[in-house]
Amino acid sequence: MISYDRYLTHIDLLNTYAKAYYEQDAPLVSDYEYDQLYKEIREFEAANPLLIITNSPTHHIGGAPKPTFSTFTHPSILPSLSNIFSFDEIQEFTNRLQRLTKMEQLIFSVEPKIDGLAVAIHYEKGHLKMGATRGNGQVGEVITQNILTISTLPRILREPISIEVRGEVFIRRSVFDRLKSQFANPRNAAAGSLRQLDPKITAQRHLDIFLYQGIYPGITTHIEMLEFLKTLGLPVIPHFKKADSAKKIFAYIQSLETQKNQNDFDTDGVVIKINDLAIQHQLGLTTKAPRWAIAYKFESDKAITSLKDIIVQVGRTGVLTPVALLEPVALSGVIVQRATLHNDDDITRKGIKIGDRVLLQRAGEVIPQILKTVETFESSRAFQMPDTCPVCQMPVVKAEDEVAYRCVNPACPAQLKARVVHFASRDAMAIEGLGDALAEQLVDSGFIRSLPDIYKLSKTQLLTIDRFAEKSAENLIKAINASKICELAQFIFACGIPFVGKTTAHHIADYFGNLNAFCATNLDELLEVPEIGEKTAEIILKTISIFKIMIQEFIALGVSPKINSTFSGPLSGKRFLLTGTLNKLTRNQAENRIIKAGGRMVSTITQNLDYLIVGESPGSKLKKAENLNQKGSSINILDEMGFESLFSNT
Numbered sequence: 001m002i003s004y005d006r007y008l009t010h011i012d013l014l015n016t017y018a019k020a021y022y023e024q025d026a027p028l029v030s031d032y033e034y035d036q037l038y039k040e041i042r043e044f045e046a047a048n049p050l051l052i053i054t055n056s057p058t059h060h061i062g063g064a065p066k067p068t069f070s071t072f073t074h075p076s077i078l079p080s081l082s083n084i085f086s087f088d089e090i091q092e093f094t095n096r097l098q099r100l101t102k103m104e105q106l107i108f109s110v111e112p113k114i115d116g117l118a119v120a121i122h123y124e125k126g127h128l129k130m131g132a133t134r135g136n137g138q139v140g141e142v143i144t145q146n147i148l149t150i151s152t153l154p155r156i157l158r159e160p161i162s163i164e165v166r167g168e169v170f171i172r173r174s175v176f177d178r179l180k181s182q183f184a185n186p187r188n189a190a191a192g193s194l195r196q197l198d199p200k201i202t203a204q205r206h207l208d209i210f211l212y213q214g215i216y217p218g219i220t221t222h223i224e225m226l227e228f229l230k231t232l233g234l235p236v237i238p239h240f241k242k243a244d245s246a247k248k249i250f251a252y253i254q255s256l257e258t259q260k261n262q263n264d265f266d267t268d269g270v271v272i273k274i275n276d277l278a279i280q281h282q283l284g285l286t287t288k289a290p291r292w293a294i295a296y297k298f299e300s301d302k303a304i305t306s307l308k309d310i311i312v313q314v315g316r317t318g319v320l321t322p323v324a325l326l327e328p329v330a331l332s333g334v335i336v337q338r339a340t341l342h343n344d345d346d347i348t349r350k351g352i353k354i355g356d357r358v359l360l361q362r363a364g365e366v367i368p369q370i371l372k373t374v375e376t377f378e379s380s381r382a383f384q385m386p387d388t389c390p391v392c393q394m395p396v397v398k399a400e401d402e403v404a405y406r407c408v409n410p411a412c413p414a415q416l417k418a419r420v421v422h423f424a425s426r427d428a429m430a431i432e433g434l435g436d437a438l439a440e441q442l443v444d445s446g447f448i449r450s451l452p453d454i455y456k457l458s459k460t461q462l463l464t465i466d467r468f469a470e471k472s473a474e475n476l477i478k479a480i481n482a483s484k485i486c487e488l489a490q491f492i493f494a495c496g497i498p499f500v501g502k503t504t505a506h507h508i509a510d511y512f513g514n515l516n517a518f519c520a521t522n523l524d525e526l527l528e529v530p531e532i533g534e535k536t537a538e539i540i541l542k543t544i545s546i547f548k549i550m551i552q553e554f555i556a557l558g559v560s561p562k563i564n565s566t567f568s569g570p571l572s573g574k575r576f577l578l579t580g581t582l583n584k585l586t587r588n589q590a591e592n593r594i595i596k597a598g599g600r601m602v603s604t605i606t607q608n609l610d611y612l613i614v615g616e617s618p619g620s621k622l623k624k625a626e627n628l629n630q631k632g633s634s635i636n637i638l639d640e641m642g643f644e645s646l647f648s649n650t
Contacts, residue, residue, distance in 0.1 A: 007044045010037050014057045035083050035297055042082075070142045071592075072132040074120055076215070078166065079137055079285055081271065081295040090253075091246040093272070093294050100291070101279055109222045110252050111240035112260075113269040113295055114210050116170030117191045121147060126160035128153070133194070146194050149203040157232045165234060167211035169194050172264045175206045186266050192426070210237040212271070221275045242275065257298050269297040300361045303336070304374055305329035307358050310341065310383045312390050316418035317498050318406040320385065320396060322347060324358075324370055331362045339368040344385045345403045355380035389414070410546070416450070417443045419496050423451055427502055428494030429483040433476045441465050451495070452550060454480060455557040484559045488515070491554075491561035495547055499536040507531055509563055510575070510602045515555075519548045530604045563600070571646065572598030575608060579622055580615030582640050590643070597647065607633040613643045 002010065014037055038057060045052045052058075084090060097106055118134035131147030132140035148155065150169070157163075169190050171179070176186040193205035211234050214225045226236050239256065243249045253270045260267050274280055274292040283291040306327040313321050322341040329336055339360060341347050350372050352358060357375035362368040385405050387396055394409035407415065417439050424434035431454070442448040447461050457480065462473035486494075493505035500508070507530045512518040521544070526537035563573075576594045578587055578601075585593070590613065591601050602609065605624040612625045612635055625635045638646070 001047060002040050002044050004044075004048075007041060010041050011056055014038060014041065035085070038083070039085075070595075071135070071139050072130065072142045073139050073586075074132070074134075074137070075164070077137045077285065078118060078120060078134040078140070079290050080134075081293055082289045083269075083295050083297050085297055085299075087246065087250045090250055090272070090296065094246045094249070097274065097283070097292065100283060105244055106279070107221075107275040108243050108249060109226075109240055109271075109273045109275045110243050110249055110256075111212065111237050111271050111273075112256055112263075112267040113271045113297075114168040114170050114212075114237065115187045115266040115268040116168035116209075117187070117194050118166065119143070119147065119169055119194070119209070120164060120166050121153070122162075122164050123157055124162045126157040128155045141195065143194055145199040146196060146202040146207075149199055150207050150209050152235045153209050154233045157234070159232060161216070161232075163232075164215040165211045165229060166213040166215075167209050167235075167237070169207055169209045170265055171205065172208055173266065174264055175208075179205065208265070209235055210265075211235060212237045220277055222273055222277060222280070223275055225277070253296055260298065267298070269295050271295050301331055302371070303329045303331045303360050303362075304357055305336075305360055307352065307354055307356050307370070310347075310354055312386060314389060314391050314407055314412060314414035314418070316415055316422050316496050318408060318410075318412065318415050320389070320405045320407065322383065322385070324352075326358075326360070329360065331360060331368065336360065336362060336368045339370050341370060343403045344383075344405065347383055351376075353380035353382050411449075413443055416448070419451060420448060420454065422496050423454065423494045425494075428490055429486060430490075431476075431483050432479045433472065434479070438465070438468075438476075450550065450553075452553040452557055455484070455554070455559065484557075486559070486561050488513075488561045488563050491515075491559070492518070495550070497543060497547065498539045500540065504529075504531055504536070510600065511604075511606055511608060513563060513573075513575075513608065515551055515561060519544060519551060528604070528606045569596065569598035574599045574610040575602045576600065576611045576613065577602055577605060577609055577621065578613045578615070580618035582613075582615040582643075584640065584644075593647070605635075607635075609633075609635050611636045611638060611646075613638055613640070615640060 041056060042058055045056065045058060084093065094106065094108070098104065120132050120134070120140065121128065122130040128148065129144075130142065131144045132142050134140050147153065147169075171186045171190045171193070173186065176189055179189050189205065190207060193202050193207055196202045211229055212226075213222075214229050216225070216228070219225045219228055223240065223242060226240060229236050241252055243252055249272055256267070256270055272294050274283070280290070280292040285291065307324055308327060309325040310322050311325060313323055315321060322344065324339040324341050326337055326339060341352070350370065352370060352373050353376055355377055356373045359371045359374050360368055361371050385396070388394060389396055389407035389409060389412055391414035392407065392409050392412040394407055394412065396405050397408055398405045409415075417436075420434070420439040420443065421436055423429055424431035424439070434454070439448075442457070442465070445461075445465065447457060448454060457477065459470075459473045459477055462468050462476060463470065487509070489502075489506040489509035492500065492508055493502050508518060511525075511529045512521065521541075523534075523537055523541060526532050526540060527534065532540075571594060576591075576599050578590055581587075582590055594601060599611075605612070605621050605628065607628055609625065612621065614622055614637060622637070625633075625637055629635055629637075
């Protein structure tokens with residue numbers, strides 16, 4: 001079993017991985033690696049319940065909704081599932097449920113687990129009215145217009161009933177073949193497409209959906225519900241089957257695993273559920289997962305091949321990443337020729353040498369990874385990280401507290417190319433048409449020497465680029481100009497500040513409200529921003545002087561980042577935070593009321609807070625607000641009646 005220190009380290013790692021997966025649609029590790037770490041955390045917590053900490057991934061679901069979408073509170077929780085990996089664990093699961101229900105035999109439904117994005121869809125009187133992502137299980141993102149682009153999902157049911165259905169949105173393998181250059185894997189493609197702000201882009205991706213649950217009265221079993229959904233014309237998950245023992249469940253799992261590569265959709269496992277809906281209700285949920293269902297995860301696909309060479313790539317922050325060049329090998333239905341090696345420590349730990357025969361894994365269609373050496377030879381040679389950058393030949397350094405080697409030359413062309421691609425990406429400034437190949441050409445030609453040069457590009461310059469036509473040049477200039485009006489969080493993320501991802505960029509934007517305040521920040525202020533620790537704060541302060549100059553140049557070129565509120569109204573621009581329980585409104589109702597009046601919800605008490613709304617049994621936020629007011633802040637602390645008066649006076 002892992003130590004307490006390892007437990008804390010695992011939690012930090014998994015929370016980082018979960019954000020990348022759920023909120024950024026950009027997984028950092030394979031499902032298998034995540035699941036193994038998660039299993040170790042779960043085992044530690046089972047043996048040490050008094051040591052469980054509140055931010056453990058075993059106690060929360062999914063990720064936070066994107067601030068660019070309106071939110072929807074699910075009538076009942078959309079849970080995630082606990083994972084198992086062996087027949088013994090299936091046996092343990094079925095035995096535990098027999099003990100809990102005091103029943104000698106239970107009927108289970110066994111069905112494929114689709115590797116997609118979970119959604120809830122509401123029909124009213126037969127008409128599709130609303131669709132939302134799972135989000136954190138309680139609050140998701142409203143994505144109705146994007147859901148409506150799914151051609152296999154009917155807008156009108158065959159019967160005029162009101163019903164909630166839940167399922168997984170995915171992209172078929174045959175469709176993904178046309179999108180490989182844009183996404184790492186089908187799951188990323190589906191998630192990124194479903195969370196597009198422009199439904200026209202979503203429609204071009206040809207999303208699909210399988211439904212696995214319906215919420216409707218009068219139906220007694222899960223399989224009966226699936227059959228009922230079929231009669232309504234809804235696309236139901238295929239290949240579901242009943243089983244009444246662990247042995248029968250496992251036999252069907254093996255059958256599904258054997259056939260998984262024959263499907264036109266990705267499955268990463270099998271879901272096992274109690275069939276009786278009344279028993280499901282009786283058993284209920286834990287803090288994160290239902291007691292009546294579990295996911296059996298397939299073992300990752302693996303292959304053995306030869307490691308021909310290791311090259312080094314340079315990222316936008318200067319980090320050198322070793323990449324394995326492989327003898328081409330078929331894996332998970334594709335030919336693999338490259339694999340990530342993460343860093344020099346990873347290579348040493350796995351004992352990998354150039355020329356070895358290596359075991360390769362491609363779990364969940366994520367970038368392939370080398371697990372270990374299976375055969376080494378006298379001719380095999382050890383890899384050594386270069387002393388100089390392979391692109392600019394400037395010195396490479398390794399900080400004492402980091403595993404990464406870095407090129408310290410900010411003018412390194414490789415870094416600049418990667419920064420340009422990041423700046424233009426869809427989650428940053430969303431400049432359509434400025435991708436890897438064009439970024440490389442623009443940097444090599446000298447047209448871009450720093451990020452602000454993007455806004456100096458002319459049509460004449462673009463027409464000198466190989467294979468760049470007049471229409472595409474005009475479209476790119478339009479996209480660049482359109483990006484000048486942007487959200488503050490997008491711009492901060494686009495600048496590529498080390499350790500500042502999308503979520504942190506939103507926290508920074510919420511805290512400071514404008515670029516001037518952010519550029520004038522200090523260590524104490526940064527440490528008040530949610531999820532910024534001392535190391536990240538110090539890195540931001542070290543690099544912010546460089547960014548100040550760059551930001552001034554952006555503004556001079558017409559870039560205008562602002563915090564955009566979805567609604568305008570009497571509370572426009574005011575920051576709100578709620579603590580305790582309100583009597584007349586739920587927390588979500590209160591937050592929606594604030595947002596519709598133009599206010600903004602923030603997640604922590606700072607001196608920039610305008611209003612703290614206090615209900616019954618408030619937490620430590622009230623005391624912190626009072627302490628800040630004693631030091632000169634002017635936070636308005638209101639009870640529920642005072643909160644109501646904000647609206648009656650407007």
